[in-house]
Amino acid sequence: xxxxxxxxLAVSGALMGFVYALVAYGFQLTYATSxxxxxxxxxxxxxSAFCSLSLTNAGLPYWLMVPGGLLIGALLGLFVExxxxxxxxxxxxxxxxxxxxxxxxxxxxxxxxxxxxxxRPFPTPIPSAAVQVLGVSVTPYEISVAIGVLAIMGLIExxxxxxxxxxxxxxxxxxxxxxxxxGISATRTVMLSYGLSGLSAAVAGILVSPIxxxxxxxxxxxxxxxxxxxxxxxxxxxxxxxxxxxxLGALESLTSFFIGSGWREAPGLVLLILALAVRPxxxxxxxxxxxx
Amino acid sequence: xxxxxxxxxxxxxxxxxxxxxxSIKIAITGPFSGGSAPMGVSMRDGAKLAIAEINGAGGVQxxxxxxxxEIIERDDEAKNERGxxxxxxxxxxxxxxxVIGTVNTGVALAGDRYLQEKGVTKIIxxxxxxxxxxxxxxxxxxxxxxxxxxxxDGIQSAMVVEEAINRNLTKVAIIHDSTNxxxxxxxxxxxxxxxxxxxxQVVAVEKFNIGDKDMTAQLVRAKSAGAQAILIWGIGPELxxxxxxxxxxxxxxxxxxxxxxxxxxxxxxAGASGDGTLMPQTFIEEPITPRARKFIxxxxxxxxxxxxxxxxxxxxxxxxxxxxxxxxxxxxxxxxRKIKEALEDLKDPVHGVIxxxxxxxxxxxxxxxLTHEAFHRAQVVMGMVKGGRVVFGNDADRQRLMKEGx
Numbered sequence: 082x083x084x085x086x087x088x089x090l091a092v093s094g095a096l097m098g099f100v101y102a103l104v105a106y107g108f109q110l111t112y113a114t115s116x117x118x119x120x121x122x123x124x125x126x127x128x129s130a131f132c133s134l135s136l137t138n139a140g141l142p143y144w145l146m147v148p149g150g151l152l153i154g155a156l157l158g159l160f161v162e163x164x165x166x167x168x169x170x171x172x173x174x175x176x177x178x179x180x181x182x183x184x185x186x187x188x189x190x191x192x193x194x195x196x197x198x199x200x201r202p203f204p205t206p207i208p209s210a211a212v213q214v215l216g217v218s219v220t221p222y223e224i225s226v227a228i229g230v231l232a233i234m235g236l237i238e239x240x241x242x243x244x245x246x247x248x249x250x251x252x253x254x255x256x257x258x259x260x261x262x263x264g265i266s267a268t269r270t271v272m273l274s275y276g277l278s279g280l281s282a283a284v285a286g287i288l289v290s291p292i293x294x295x296x297x298x299x300x301x302x303x304x305x306x307x308x309x310x311x312x313x314x315x316x317x318x319x320x321x322x323x324x325x326x327x328x329l330g331a332l333e334s335l336t337s338f339f340i341g342s343g344w345r346e347a348p349g350l351v352l353l354i355l356a357l358a359v360r361p362x363x364x365x366x367x368x369x370x371x372x373x
Numbered sequence: 374x375x376x377x378x379x380x381x382x383x384x385x386x387x388x389x390x391x392x393x394x395x396s397i398k399i400a401i402t403g404p405f406s407g408g409s410a411p412m413g414v415s416m417r418d419g420a421k422l423a424i425a426e427i428n429g430a431g432g433v434q435x436x437x438x439x440x441x442x443e444i445i446e447r448d449d450e451a452k453n454e455r456g457x458x459x460x461x462x463x464x465x466x467x468x469x470x471x472v473i474g475t476v477n478t479g480v481a482l483a484g485d486r487y488l489q490e491k492g493v494t495k496i497i498x499x500x501x502x503x504x505x506x507x508x509x510x511x512x513x514x515x516x517x518x519x520x521x522x523x524x525x526d527g528i529q530s531a532m533v534v535e536e537a538i539n540r541n542l543t544k545v546a547i548i549h550d551s552t553n554x555x556x557x558x559x560x561x562x563x564x565x566x567x568x569x570x571x572x573x574q575v576v577a578v579e580k581f582n583i584g585d586k587d588m589t590a591q592l593v594r595a596k597s598a599g600a601q602a603i604l605i606w607g608i609g610p611e612l613x614x615x616x617x618x619x620x621x622x623x624x625x626x627x628x629x630x631x632x633x634x635x636x637x638x639x640x641x642x643a644g645a646s647g648d649g650t651l652m653p654q655t656f657i658e659e660p661i662t663p664r665a666r667k668f669i670x671x672x673x674x675x676x677x678x679x680x681x682x683x684x685x686x687x688x689x690x691x692x693x694x695x696x697x698x699x700x701x702x703x704x705x706x707x708x709x710r711k712i713k714e715a716l717e718d719l720k721d722p723v724h725g726v727i728x729x730x731x732x733x734x735x736x737x738x739x740x741x742x743l744t745h746e747a748f749h750r751a752q753v754v755m756g757m758v759k760g761g762r763v764v765f766g767n768d769a770d771r772q773r774l775m776k777e778g779x
Contacts, residue, residue, distance in 0.1 A: 083597075086593055086597055089589065089593060089622070090589060090590060090593060093587060093589040094587070094589070097587060197406065198406040198407050198410070198450075199406065199407065199408070199410055199638065200408060200610045200638065200642070201641075202641045202642045202644070209617070209620070209621075209644075209646075210620070211620065211621045211622070211623055213623075218621050218622050218623055219621075220621055292586060293586040294586075294610060294613075294642055298584065302584065333587075334587065334589055334590055335590075337590040337591075338590035338593065338594065342579060342580055342581055342582070342585075342590060342591055343551070343580070343582070345582075345585070345590075
């Protein structure tokens with residue numbers, strides 16, 4: 082085991098970790114405004130990827146397909162909010178958990194029927210021929226995944242911190258009723274957060290598909306790990322997910338090397354259990370003080 | 374009054390029984406969706422092409438009349454439990470003449486015993502796992518209704534090991550998937566390396582699961598152990614992940630493995646990374662003989678594709694139907710047991726697209742599964758991926774087949 086090999090494994094895994102982080106970030110966006118998360122987030126990733134593939138097959142060049150795919154992702158996010166989450170929130174029930182799972186299942190069945198059950202290649206103009214960085218092979222494509230994830234997260238964070246609409250996010254997040262009294266529409270803000278969450282799912286789908294291929298089951302594999310990342314990092318820590326995502330990705334790769342490829346999925350679950358047992362608010366989460 | 378009803382009911386039943394013999398009921402089963410679908414769909418479509426040709430000519434001559442084929446299709450989704458359910462359903466049909474299909478070794482292992490219990494004749498194609506047939510030897514079955522029409526993994530692994538030795542390699546890594554197919558492939562490879570004089574040193578044995586996309590860990594292990602070639606047993610999408618991983622790590626070692634390396638979902642997902650990959654093939658989509666040309670053109674036209682998703686499966690599905698039809702004709706019956714006896718002793722040569730089949734099967738010998746295996750070393754060639762298609766890996770094979778096909 083040379084240091085270079087170790088680095089190779091860690092880097093390869095960590096690059097996948099960026100995608101976990103982005104999906105986990107989608108959870109955080111909606112949690113911030115409405116204390117809800119979309120359990121069908123993986124299916125949004127998958128459906129956006131399939132729609133983007135269809136756009137490509139329809140003859141759209143890559144750089145036009147991307148905004149199209151993002152728009153579809155945002156619309157899907159809004160659909161989840163309108164058809165599931167809002168109904169439950171209006172009744173102050175926890176029904177959004179089941180509703181978001183059901184909508185996810187519906188997306189899954191629909192895409193099996195529309196696009197079939199096969200894994201399909203996803204074309205990209207970015208070359209996949211590897212380059213050597215300090216002895217570690219990475220493909221330009223993998224680097225573009227890292228850049229893409231950080232860019233979209235950075236943009237959304239800038240929007241949240243720097244614009245008035247973004248401030249509304251924070252306000253609703255801190256106190257929904259007080260925000261309403263200040264003239265901020267909580268419903269609109271929740272809608273916006275679901276739209277952004279869907280958008281980030283679409284980015285994840287478009288970025289990860291050339292590596293993993295597109296298939297109906299691609300979402301379910303991602304979402305479990307993203308969930309672990311979100312919980313371990315804490316549901317309200319913006320860039321904590323990136324750190325934990327990278328860590329989990331690298332850990333998976335190293336586990337399958339040192340312990341055996343059958344144990345690949347283990348680190349995510351172990352981390353999840355540990356976090357829930359030891360620090361339920363997450364490593365980077367703030368502990369919540371509830372005044373009754 | 375009651376008697377009259379009873380009599381009329383019985384006459385309906387008898388009439389129904391007679392009506393059933395108006396067609397040769399044949400079931401085609403396989404995965405028509407999922408990662409194995411290119412094989413299942415091609416096998417089905419190849420078989421249907423042969424059936425359409427036979428039905429178009431009026432059907433099979435049975436005694437003094439011609440009978441057409443009637444197809445029952447079942448998608449097992451490459452899932453063992455689905456395969457077992459389908460086999461039970463088919464075994465319960467009293468007027469079924471036979472079954473053609475099964476792609477996945479695990480599905481064959483889960484379902485075939487139900488068909489065997491009822492004595493339903495089945496031609497297994499293109500499942501290649503050794504256990505598919507050796508299970509009957511282990512069980513000591515004396516009268517077997519299962520026939521295999523695919524290059525068994527025993528032959529394929531022998532060719533893979535041979536190829537590595539011919540290239541003067543000494544160190545190899547074995548990578549396989551964790552299904553029945555992959556595990557039995559690994560065992561075949563290890564046995565073959567021993568059988569061929571232990572000239573290859575196995576420096577790493579690694580596995581992966583269905584759905585895995587990141588093969589870095591397995592490949593880094595193989596690379597750091599000094600492997601000069603990767604011998605591999607798995608199916609399309611994961612094989613592509615291995616080829617892409619090798620390209621990423623800059624591994625130029627040859628990738629040699631089972632015939633599944635010719636599946637369209639390997640070729641498409643691996644792209645340029647797949648070039649140079651070697652695998653045993655029973656049929657190569659090159660119109661080198663008149664019969665091959667006719668078949669390839671008919672397939673492209675019938676299903677409107679520029680390339681057969683899995684040419685091996687399609688050709689085997691096609692030839693399997695021809696053999697089955699020849700057996701029906703010789704038996705002079707649609708009874709599945711009589712068809713089995715005819716298959717064990719086919720008198721006339723069958724002109725297939727892969728080869729001209731002279732008595733492909735023999736009477737079942739409980740000690741030797743080769744009696745129900747149609748393919749031998751001579752009918753299998755090495756294929757190589759080149760520009761997203763599979764071509765002959767060895768020009769001598771091409772020349773030989775061209776000569777034989779004249």
